[in-house]
Amino acid sequence: MLGKQLYWPRGRLLGGSSNINGMVVTRGDKHNYDRWRDAGCSGWGYEDVLPIFKRIEKFRNKGNASRGTKGPIDVMEIAHKDILSEAFMHACSDIDIPIADDYNGGNYEGAHYAQMSQTNAKRCSTEVGYLRGARRRPNLTVVTRALVEKLTIKNDQVRGLKYLEFDSSGHPGNAHEVTVSGEVILSAGAIGSPMILERSGVGKAELLEERGIKAITDLPGVGENLQDHLNVRTTYECTKPITVNDLFTKRAFAIRSGIQYFVLRRGLMTTPTITCFAHVKTDHELETPDLKLGIAHVSGKDRFAMADGLGVDTFSGFGLTAFQLHPQSRGSVHIRTSDPFHTPEIYANYLQSEVDQRAVVTGLELCRDLAAQKPFRRLIKREVRPGTSISNYESLLNYARECGNTCWHPVGTCKMGQDSRSVVDTELRVHGISGLRVADAAVLPTLVSSNTNMPAIMVGERCADFILNK
Numbered sequence: 001m002l003g004k005q006l007y008w009p010r011g012r013l014l015g016g017s018s019n020i021n022g023m024v025v026t027r028g029d030k031h032n033y034d035r036w037r038d039a040g041c042s043g044w045g046y047e048d049v050l051p052i053f054k055r056i057e058k059f060r061n062k063g064n065a066s067r068g069t070k071g072p073i074d075v076m077e078i079a080h081k082d083i084l085s086e087a088f089m090h091a092c093s094d095i096d097i098p099i100a101d102d103y104n105g106g107n108y109e110g111a112h113y114a115q116m117s118q119t120n121a122k123r124c125s126t127e128v129g130y131l132r133g134a135r136r137r138p139n140l141t142v143v144t145r146a147l148v149e150k151l152t153i154k155n156d157q158v159r160g161l162k163y164l165e166f167d168s169s170g171h172p173g174n175a176h177e178v179t180v181s182g183e184v185i186l187s188a189g190a191i192g193s194p195m196i197l198e199r200s201g202v203g204k205a206e207l208l209e210e211r212g213i214k215a216i217t218d219l220p221g222v223g224e225n226l227q228d229h230l231n232v233r234t235t236y237e238c239t240k241p242i243t244v245n246d247l248f249t250k251r252a253f254a255i256r257s258g259i260q261y262f263v264l265r266r267g268l269m270t271t272p273t274i275t276c277f278a279h280v281k282t283d284h285e286l287e288t289p290d291l292k293l294g295i296a297h298v299s300g301k302d303r304f305a306m307a308d309g310l311g312v313d314t315f316s317g318f319g320l321t322a323f324q325l326h327p328q329s330r331g332s333v334h335i336r337t338s339d340p341f342h343t344p345e346i347y348a349n350y351l352q353s354e355v356d357q358r359a360v361v362t363g364l365e366l367c368r369d370l371a372a373q374k375p376f377r378r379l380i381k382r383e384v385r386p387g388t389s390i391s392n393y394e395s396l397l398n399y400a401r402e403c404g405n406t407c408w409h410p411v412g413t414c415k416m417g418q419d420s421r422s423v424v425d426t427e428l429r430v431h432g433i434s435g436l437r438v439a440d441a442a443v444l445p446t447l448v449s450s451n452t453n454m455p456a457i458m459v460g461e462r463c464a465d466f467i468l469n470k
C-alpha cells in the first residue's frame with residue numbers, strides 16, 4: 001500500500017459502529033457459514049445461523065420464507081433510485097451479471113439495490129433496535145463515558161473488570177472496579193476486544209511481556225488473523241448535477257435534497273452514497289461470487305473527505321467501486337503499551353497476497369467495463385481516476401495501492417475455532433479462561449461475503465442463546 005496510513009474509524013458510542021455505519025444490510029453468502037462449520041465451527045453452518053438472521057430483522061419489503069418480519073432491526077430496500085442507479089443495474093445486465101431479486105433471501109449472486117437497516121429511511125442501529133427498549137429493564141445498568149481498562153482474572157477465572165470514567169468534556173475521571181458473579185461478555189469489536197484481552201494478560205505471552213504485562217494465558221491468536229475488505233474505485237465526471245458532490249456546490253439541489261429527506265424520507269440524503277451493488281464471479285467455475293461491485297454517488301481523491309485537498313471533488317462526480325469478498329492477506333492488531341489511552345498498532349497488510357492483487361485489478365477492470373456500457377454513456381463526461389493512461393496490470397495495481405481504502409469491515413482478531421490460533425470456542429468462550437466470552441465481529445473466523453454488521457449482530461444473538469442455554 002505504498003507505506004500509506006489509513007483512517008479506520010470505529011463507533012465509540014452506544015450501538016457501536018452500527019450507529020455510524022453505511023446501514024447496508026448483508027447476511028453474506030450461505031457458503032461462508034458452511035465453510036466455517038466444515039472448518040470446525042460446528043453449529044455455525046448456514047442452516048444454523050439462518051433462524052438467527054430471521055429473528056434479527058423486520059423486513060419491510062416482500063420477501064420469501066427466509067426473511068424475518070418481527071425482529072428488532074428494521075430493514076428496507078433503499079429509498080433512492082435515480083438514473084445513476086438504474087444505469088448501474090442495466091450496465092450489469094449488459095455484461096451478463098444477473099439481477100438478484102433478494103440478495104438476503106438466498107439468491108446472493110447478481111446485481112441489486114441495497115437493503116438498509118432503516119426505519120422509514122432513518123438509521124435503525126442496535127442502540128435503536130435493541131437497547132432503547134431494554135434500558136427500561138430493572139436488571140440492566142448502562143454506563144456511558146467509560147473506557148474498560150482490563151478484566152480482573154484470578155486462577156483463570158474472570159472476577160470482574162476495571163474501567164475509567166470520563167467527564168462530560170471527555171477528561172478522564174474516576175477509576176472503577178466491578179466484580180461479577182456470572183460471566184463477562186466482551187463486545188468491544190475487532191479492534192477493542194483483542195486490546196482489552198491483551199491488557200488483561202490474555203494473548204501471545206512474548207508480546208505481552210515485551211509490553212510489561214504478565215501473561216495469564218498464552219493465546220497467540222489474540223489480535224492476529226485481522227481481515228478487512230479493501231475498497232478500490234474508478235471515478236467519473238457526471239454530465240448531470242445529481243451527486244453528493246453537488247450538495248456542496250449547488251444550493252438549489254442541496255435545498256431540494258434536504259426537503260426530500262426531511263419531508264418525504266426520500267432522495268440522495270437517505271443513502272450512504274452507495275445505492276446498488278453486484279456480487280459477481282470473476283470465473284464461471286467458481287462456486288460463489290468473489291467480488292463486489294457498487295456505485296457511489298460521490299467522488300474525491302480520498303474515500304473520506306478528511307484531509308485538506310483530499311475532500312469531495314468540485315465537479316459532479318461518481319465512482320464505480322470494487323472489493324474482493326474473501327481476501328487471503330492477514331494482518332494484526334496489538335496494543336503498543338499497557339496504557340488504555342494509547343492507540344493500537346494496526347497492520348492491515350492489504351494486498352500482501354498475489355491472489356488479492358489480481359482480484360483488485362480485475363475489480364478495476366470490471367468497473368471500467370461497466371462504465372463503457374451504453375446506460376452510462378450519457379452520464380459520463382470523462383474518466384477522472386485512474387485516467388485512461390493507466391491501463392496495464394502493474395499501473396492498475398499501483399493505482400489500487402494509491403486509492404485503496406478500508407471498507408470498515410475488520411474481523412477475525414479473536415477467531416472462533418479449535419485450532420491453536422483460535423481464541424474462542426464455538427460457544428464463544430475464551431480458551432483457558434472461565435466466565436469469559438467474546439461476542440462481536442472479532443470472533444468471525446473469516447470475512448463473510450460483504451458487510452459485517454448483520455453477522456456481528458447474529459453473533460450477539462447466538463451468544464444470548466448460549467448464556468440462556470438454549
Ligand SMILES: Cc1cc2nc3c(=O)[nH]c(=O)nc-3n(C[C@H](O)[C@H](O)[C@H](O)COP(=O)(O)OP(=O)(O)OC[C@H]3O[C@@H](n4cnc5c(N)ncnc54)[C@H](O)[C@@H]3O)c2cc1C
Nearest residue numbers: 012016017021022023024148188189192408440441451453
Ligand atoms: C464507517 C463505517 C461504515 C460501515 N458500513 C457498514 C455497512 O454499511 N453495513 C454493514 O453491515 N457494516 C458496516 N460497517 C461495519 C459494521 O458496522 C461493524 O462490523 C459492526 O458494527 C461491528 O460490530 P461490533 O460489535 O463487532 O463492534 P462495534 O460496533 O465497533 O462496537 C464496539 C463497541 O465497543 C466499545 N468499546 C471498544 N473498546 C472499548 C473499551 N475499551 N471500553 C469501553 N467500550 C469499548 C465501542 O465504543 C463500541 O461501542 C461499517 C463500519 C464503519 C465504521
